[in-house]
Amino acid sequence: MSILTQTGRAAIAASIKEQPIHLAWGSGDGSWESSHRVENFFTSNKLDYYPVKDVKVFTAYQPSTDYTVDSSTGVIQRTENSSIAEVTIEYTQDTPPESITSEKLLNELGRRVVDEMLFCVGDENGELVTPSGRFKPSNVPTNNLYLKFTFDFTDAANQVIRELGVMVGTKVKEKVPPGQRYFEPQDIEDPGILLVLEHTVPLIRTAATRETFSFVVTF
DSSP states (O other): OOOOOHHHHHHHHHHHHTSOEEEEEEOOOTTTTOEEEEEEEOSSSEEEOOSEEEEEEEOSSOBTTTEEEETTTTEEEEOTTOOOOEEEEEEEEOOOOOOTTOOSOSSEEEEEEOSEEEEEEEOTTOSEEETTEEEEEOSSOOSEEEEEEEOOTTTTTTOEEEEEEEEESOEEOTTSOTTOOEEOGGGEEEOOEEEEEEEEEEEEOOTTOOOEEEEEEEO
16 A cells, blocks of 8 residues: 655645745635524424524523524424424524635635745744644754744735635736735736635734734645
């Protein structure tokens, strides 16, 4: 049986490192993390509101006795022999999981060139801190690639960010001024390949803050 070796994975990381790397961000779907209150009648034995979270049911009937709630899926199930008919429901529409088949962001607002890109190895005391753990830089290629992006104050100001994507091989249009590091969709000739996709909690942008994101991509 053939395998992809550790040095082979490091070679893939080295190849990626030689290409243009950007972090794209987008507004996603405005319904993600939105709150709802609905009144409904049971027309079957269950009501579906997925993907949702923080489900609350308001009714004179009793949970477990007359109905059950799966808060992770949002399915409200009438129990056997229950006569419950009408309920009021509050819930939050959950952000859907990322799809491995995704090729682009749902609604891109712009993208920024990577600020720092390093080979690294895991180290609990390492100075490279990311959501996936701590790492330290490596002078030789490894299968871990550390990426850091810092957006400017005015990038997508007053927008809501719900999705992030690390893009490889972006080609910008020739008319773009030399030295420009943030690009809106109209500046892009070829968006490149979506390497990493992340759905994030809503981030409300203001011109008073700068956003920094750090990732370690493991090959």
